[in-house]
Amino acid sequence: MSRLVAGLSMAQQYQKRGHVTFDSLGNGLERRQPGNSYTSKTRINQKYHIVGFISSGTYGRVYKAVERNPKTDGTSPTTGKELYAIKKFKPEKEGDNIQYTGLSQSAIREMSLCTELTHPNLIHLVEIILEDKCVFMVFEYCEHDLLQIIHHHTQPPRRAIPASMIKSILFQLLNGLHYLHQNWVMHRDLKPANIMVTSSGAVRIGDLGLARRFDKPLASLYSGDKVVVTIWYRSPDLLLGARHYTASIDLWAVGCIFAELLSLRPIFKGEETKMDSKKTVPFQRNQMSKIVEILGMPEREEWPGLTNMPEFQQLQQLIISRGGIPPSLYPTSQSALHRQQNQNQPTGLETWYSHQLRAGQYPAEKSPGKLGFDLLNKLFEYDPDKRLTAAQALEHEYFRCTDDEPHNGEIWVPSNCFEGLSETYPHRRVSTETNDIGTSSLPGTKRGGLPDDSLAPAAKRR
Amino acid sequence: MAANYWTSTQKQNWLFETYEIADLREEIGRQHMKAIEQYPLPDRRLMFVFMKDRLMQLGKRLQFRQQCVATALVYLHRYFLFNAMQNVNIYLLTATAFYLASKTEECPHHIRLVVSEARQLWPEYIPNDPSRLGEMEFCLISEMHSQLIVWHPYRSLTTLKENQKLALTNEELSLAWSIINDSFMTDLPLIHPPYLIAITAMFLAVIFVPSKSSLDLKSPVIDYQSMLDATRMSSLGGRVGVSNSIASALNGSTMLHPSHDVSKQLSQQQNNASIKARTLVAAANSEKMQHIIEFLVESDIDVKAMIDATQDIISLYEMWEQYNEKTAKEAVGRCIRGQHLDT
Ligand SMILES: Nc1ncnc2c1ncn2[C@@H]1O[C@H](COP(=O)(O)OP(=O)(O)OP(=O)(O)O)[C@@H](O)[C@H]1O
Numbered sequence: 178m179s180r181l182v183a184g185l186s187m188a189q190q191y192q193k194r195g196h197v198t199f200d201s202l203g204n205g206l207e208r209r210q211p212g213n214s215y216t217s218k219t220r221i222n223q224k225y226h227i228v229g230f231i232s233s234g235t236y237g238r239v240y241k242a243v244e245r246n247p248k249t250d251g252t253s254p255t256t257g258k259e260l261y262a263i264k265k266f267k268p269e270k271e272g273d274n275i276q277y278t279g280l281s282q283s284a285i286r287e288m289s290l291c292t293e294l295t296h297p298n299l300i301h302l303v304e305i306i307l308e309d310k311c312v313f314m315v316f317e318y319c320e321h322d323l324l325q326i327i328h329h330h331t332q333p334p335r336r337a338i339p340a341s342m343i344k345s346i347l348f349q350l351l352n353g354l355h356y357l358h359q360n361w362v363m364h365r366d367l368k369p370a371n372i373m374v375t376s377s378g379a380v381r382i383g384d385l386g387l388a389r390r391f392d393k394p395l396a397s398l399y400s401g402d403k404v405v406v407t408i409w410y411r412s413p414d415l416l417l418g419a420r421h422y423t424a425s426i427d428l429w430a431v432g433c434i435f436a437e438l439l440s441l442r443p444i445f446k447g448e449e450t451k452m453d454s455k456k457t458v459p460f461q462r463n464q465m466s467k468i469v470e471i472l473g474m475p476e477r478e479e480w481p482g483l484t485n486m487p488e489f490q491q492l493q494q495l496i497i498s499r500g501g502i503p504p505s506l507y508p509t510s511q512s513a514l515h516r517q518q519n520q521n522q523p524t525g526l527e528t529w530y531s532h533q534l535r536a537g538q539y540p541a542e543k544s545p546g547k548l549g550f551d552l553l554n555k556l557f558e559y560d561p562d563k564r565l566t567a568a569q570a571l572e573h574e575y576f577r578c579t580d581d582e583p584h585n586g587e588i589w590v591p592s593n594c595f596e597g598l599s600e601t602y603p604h605r606r607v608s609t610e611t612n613d614i615g616t617s618s619l620p621g622t623k624r625g626g627l628p629d630d631s632l633a634p635a636a637k638r639r
Numbered sequence: 640m641a642a643n644y645w646t647s648t649q650k651q652n653w654l655f656e657t658y659e660i661a662d663l664r665e666e667i668g669r670q671h672m673k674a675i676e677q678y679p680l681p682d683r684r685l686m687f688v689f690m691k692d693r694l695m696q697l698g699k700r701l702q703f704r705q706q707c708v709a710t711a712l713v714y715l716h717r718y719f720l721f722n723a724m725q726n727v728n729i730y731l732l733t734a735t736a737f738y739l740a741s742k743t744e745e746c747p748h749h750i751r752l753v754v755s756e757a758r759q760l761w762p763e764y765i766p767n768d769p770s771r772l773g774e775m776e777f778c779l780i781s782e783m784h785s786q787l788i789v790w791h792p793y794r795s796l797t798t799l800k801e802n803q804k805l806a807l808t809n810e811e812l813s814l815a816w817s818i819i820n821d822s823f824m825t826d827l828p829l830i831h832p833p834y835l836i837a838i839t840a841m842f843l844a845v846i847f848v849p850s851k852s853s854l855d856l857k858s859p860v861i862d863y864q865s866m867l868d869a870t871r872m873s874s875l876g877g878r879v880g881v882s883n884s885i886a887s888a889l890n891g892s893t894m895l896h897p898s899h900d901v902s903k904q905l906s907q908q909q910n911n912a913s914i915k916a917r918t919l920v921a922a923a924n925s926e927k928m929q930h931i932i933e934f935l936v937e938s939d940i941d942v943k944a945m946i947d948a949t950q951d952i953i954s955l956y957e958m959w960e961q962y963n964e965k966t967a968k969e970a971v972g973r974c975i976r977g978q979h980l981d982t
């Protein structure tokens with residue numbers, strides 16, 4: 178069990194620990210003067226060369242970089258330099274000078290979870306450098322993300338994403354998600370922009386800034402962050418105000434992403450109701466109605482918890498305004514009758530799905546097909562308790578291999594989503610105008626993500 | 640336990656052999672000999688009692704969960720593996736550990752609030768500038784290599800509670816809970832996995848319950864959530880006679896006392912489970928103890944490690960009897976002023 182190596186001091190030895198390399202952080206024994214001022218031994222600019230600027234997110238900026246003096250250990254002949262994406266969390270500005278303002282909850286989450294988790298379908302963290310009052314998280318570089326890939330297919334000539342590619346993306350996404358859930362981590366912000374794809378077709382779930390653990394009894398999850406998940410990917414239980422939501426919210430988002438891969442546009446593209454001045458969390462009426470338009474009204478026979486949802490009243494008003502009859506006004510028997518009558522007609526989702534398959538001109542033998550519909554339908558289950566789990570989704574027949582040997586009949590999907598495809602996707606756009614990674618660089622312009630609201634005073638609820 | 644303790648950074652990087660810890664401390668001792676000689680501080684464990692009480696003081700003013708304090712204490716343990724206590728403003732560091740743990744344990748407080756509460760408590764030691772605490776946060780995080788998630792024995796104790804065969808009473812559970820709380824004063828969180836600490840605490844509690852009445856300890860109802868949310872951290876520490884009672888209870892149970900033949904035999908027979916089982920069961924003097932020992936054998940617990948941990952807990956209580964807050968406070972104050980750590 179001993180990790181001591183003869184001839185190394187404990188401090189040196191210590192630096193060898195861990196799967197993340199930390200040599201940049203240096204030796205804690207020499208670094209500090211009494212008085213506790215912080216200085217980092219390695220400077221980000223010494224170790225990495227910033228190639229360009231990728232994106233400005235809610236919490237900071239992301240840069241593309243190469244290592245200046247890559248270690249060649251002789252075992253792997255490295256052709257070309259390894260690429261990195263460096264996410265920089267900047268401190269808030271107080272007046273003119275930059276101060277230590279305490280790391281945001283989001284930075285803490287992403288740092289602590291990324292150092293703990295390793296999985297082929299999760300973004301790989303290389304190291305974390307704390308320098309100049311900023312946190313720099315160095316990730317492996319991913320050439321693509323789903324937002325880009327979808328966008329590329331919408332460019333003329335607009336053409337659908339091949340079914341095999343969708344299947345591989347979905348399988349890898351579910352695989353990564355299954356790992357997260359197994360480790361009691363909810364992602365809470367799954368959307369195309371946060372799902373990276375490497376140039377070799379591996380899917381990597383990224384942006385763990387909203388992710389949190391749910392392994393231990395917690396004060397109501399609702400109390401911490403009032404709003405999670407970008408609105409278009411938000412599950413109906415969240416929209417209806419669920420406080421004790423579960424990992425199933427991530428599966429709803431996977432459903433939305435599946436649909437978006439098929440149709441090249443968000444399936445439920447609602448308009449966000451902004452928080453009012455009293456800071457009450459608004460009911461996302463428009464978003465809910467987009468869902469209802471396709472999936473029909475949730476009914477309490479299928480979702481027993483429905484009537485207990487905090488926003489149930491709002492939902493009923495929505496129904497009345499749409500000229501429908503709220504399900505709770507239905508006597509149960511009649512409601513069942515109502516459903517029976519509809520049984521032979523395709524549901525809204527089925528209509529939507531077959532329309533997408535036609536529009537996408539999927540050839541019969543290379544189509545997401547009926548099994549794809551069944552999977553999607555089960556991801557869009559209203560009742561969060563009945564919604565497929567990641568583990569169940571991974572076992573869905575949709576993923577059974579019908580190709581020839583060697584995997585025929587198994588649940589098996591190629592781990593390169595580009596396999597067998599001729600399409601080449603454009604490289605990530607990198608701007609070289611602002612590749613100064615120093616603290617003096619421009620503050621990030623918000624890209625419309627959700628603010629980290631966990632430190633805000635608890636909002637009043639209706 | 641959740642799947643990921645086994646792959647956690649805690650298991651991989653933050654569990655040490657006792658000699659490794661000793662080596663690290665020796666090195667610190669060499670490097671900071673002068674300061675350490677000039678500003679002597681109480682025993683490390685008593686310093687942790689001191690810091691725990693500071694954390695609890697903060698916790699009283701800020702909404703917190705007990706798990707936050709436990710996590711903060713582990714952060715402090717990790718920090719002091721590489722730093723001399725004489726070289727840091729302990730009040731500021733403690734407040735920082737609280738602040739950081741409040742975020743990792745998902746009950747976050749704003750830095751300004753933490754600083755202002757800490758300043759009200761210890762005005763002479765907390766600078767009126769939140770950025771100082773922010774800077775200390777960088778020191779703390781970098782010392783821990785951004786590995787901030789900590790696994791605690793509380794969860795394992797809950798699993799033990801659910802084990803029907805063990806049939807642990809509320810009294811035993813709440814005693815075990817207190818012993819776990821107290822284990823954070825020792826190096827145990829740096830040496831043993833959480834389940835071993837939980838099992839050791841349960842074992843001690845079961846042995847100790849019969850003789851405990853003489854010490855007049857309250858036994859709160861055990862309920863995982865309410866214990867975690869508790870605004871106090873129940874403890875056996877600081878009471879005269881606790882260590883003696885536990886030690887004699889151990890002797891009485893003819894089990895696991897390090898000087899006892901059985902335990903010696905056990906350590907030699909680590910590999911032979913059936914002999915181990917027979918020896919253990921023979922040693923047990925009650926049905927309850929038999930169930931517990933069967934459980935220990937089934938779960939293939941490292942008995943040697945358990946004996947060591949038991950010993951550490953007993954000597955903690957021995958040491959704790961000597962704790963004097965005023966002395967600790969003065970020593971810390973002298974050091975901070977002398978080393979100019981308060982500016
Ligand atoms: N490893 C990576 N390789 C390449 N690009 C990346 C990588 N990580 C992030 N990016 C790019 O940077 C963008 C923002 O990253 P990320 O989502 O992690 O930050 P964020 O601050 O949370 O942003 P947002 O608020 O937009 O969600 C991503 O959408 C992606 O375009």
Ligand SMILES: [Mg+2]
Nearest residue numbers: 234370371384
């Ligand atoms: Mg993002």
